[in-house]
Amino acid sequence: MFKNLKDRLGGFKGKLSKKLEEELEAVPEEELRREERAAASPPPTTTKAPEPAIETPERPAPPPAPVDRKAQRADRRAKRKGRKEKPPRPKKEKVKATAPTGDAAFTDSIMGKMLKEKKLDDLLDDLEVLLLESDVALPVAEEIKEVLKEELVGRRLKRDVDVDEFIEAALRDSIRKVLSVDPVDLDVYVREHEKPVVLMFVGVNGTGKTTAIARIAHRYKKQGYSVVLAAGDTFRAGAIEQLTIHSERLGVKIIKHKAGSDPAAVAYDAVEHAKARYKDIVLIDTAGRMQTNVNLMDEMKKIQRIAKPDQVVFVGDSLAGNDAVEQARKFEEAVGIDFAILTKIDADAKGGAALSIAHAVGKPIAFVGTGQEYDDLEVFDPDWMVDRLFA
Ligand SMILES: Nc1nc2c(ncn2[C@@H]2O[C@H](COP(=O)(O)OP(=O)(O)OP(=O)(O)O)[C@@H](O)[C@H]2O)c(=O)[nH]1
Ligand SMILES: [Mg+2]
DSSP: OOHHHHHHHHHHHHHHHHHHHHHHHHSOHHHHHHHHHHHHSOOOOSSOOOOTTOSSTTOOSSOOOOOOHHHHHHHHHHHHHTOSSOOOOOSSOOOOSSOOOGGGGEESSTTSBOOOHHHHHHHHHHHHHHHHHTTOOHHHHHHHHHHHHHHHTTOEEOTTSOHHHHHHHHHHHHHHHHHOSOOOOHHHHHHHSOSSEEEEEEOSTTSSHHHHHHHHHHHHHHTTOOEEEEOOOOSSTTHHHHHHHHHHHHTOEEEOOOTTSOHHHHHHHHHHHHHHTTOSEEEEOOOOOOTTOHHHHHHHHHHHHHHOOSEEEEEEEGGGTHHHHHHHHHHHHHHOOOEEEEEOGGGOSSOHHHHHHHHHHSOOEEEEEOSSSTTOEEEOOHHHHHHHHOO
16 A cells, blocks of 8 residues: 555655755764854843753853764664664763653754755656656645645754654655544444435546445445435446445345436435434435536436435545546536545556645545455545655
């Protein structure tokens, strides 16, 4: 899952942290000493007190014991390369329970590591390219780049920060930000909403709508709800039979009409049935349709007008990458989607759609399909995605 994107992000992280390390090494030893002495006895000033983030606040003269900086750097390089043999440790053992990340990783001290904007820009362009190659939508790739840049430009890292960890935290942050739109918790929604809760599933052909419906039915049946399926794909041969098989396996009611009949009427009947029998949830299947087919998009609008679903669920195939994002946009324009389910991520190496849909459409991904079984439906949230990318 997301292997391609994960590997590339790992490579980028390595390059960026190497550059940061080199920046420190580029500062001549003599200069570092001078800066260190200056920081140890700062000139008297009438302005505000030093901030707690400063690495070496108001230490009295004499200057601090010289630290074996070469050894420190060698140590860090060796750690990066995963070498077994250890270079000589610096005299003072560093106590680093957890490396500072985010704002805590920065210092106002002139001794910190800083990456010049030009060098950073070049690296961030590499990041953008690798994201685009992983099918991340352009505005999303740009946003990730910008957020990361804001985190880094003109700021100096404390010397004891583990650069690798710091870069990973900054990358995680920037990705989490683009994934964060108002989340949806369908379990809470179903629990608190007036019954029946009506969900209509839309998307292009073969993305996994019918399978997603079966999985959602399974999920909520397990939670004790009564579920009704509406066989609203009256168009594709075999679609009604496919949903009927799921209803039998799952032991849930199905409302169906003849093949070729009006899908809006099927959906309406299912909702009426649920109301009359006090059922909790109605799941409306619809035929797959290309977002460019005006007639079929109009037919979908009619189902929506008549069945009045509480939530419209866009089902996207993660393997479609950027296309899935474009489809989501078009369905959003046509019927206004409430959230997305992204299927087949078990087979998706790129991860672009998963990263892009929420930001591009402004609607969250609520679940992802992770395999072929009824249970292969996982709740999606930004941390879930970020953890998989950096696992
Ligand atoms: N690997 C994998 N396959 C999936 C997943 N979800 C669905 N599929 C497969 O995708 C294929 C299409 O699934 P359907 O549920 O029939 O798709 P649909 O959107 O209803 O298709 P149409 O009704 O033709 O528009 C089936 O073979 C499913 O088994 C998933 O999360 N992972
Ligand atoms: Mg179907």
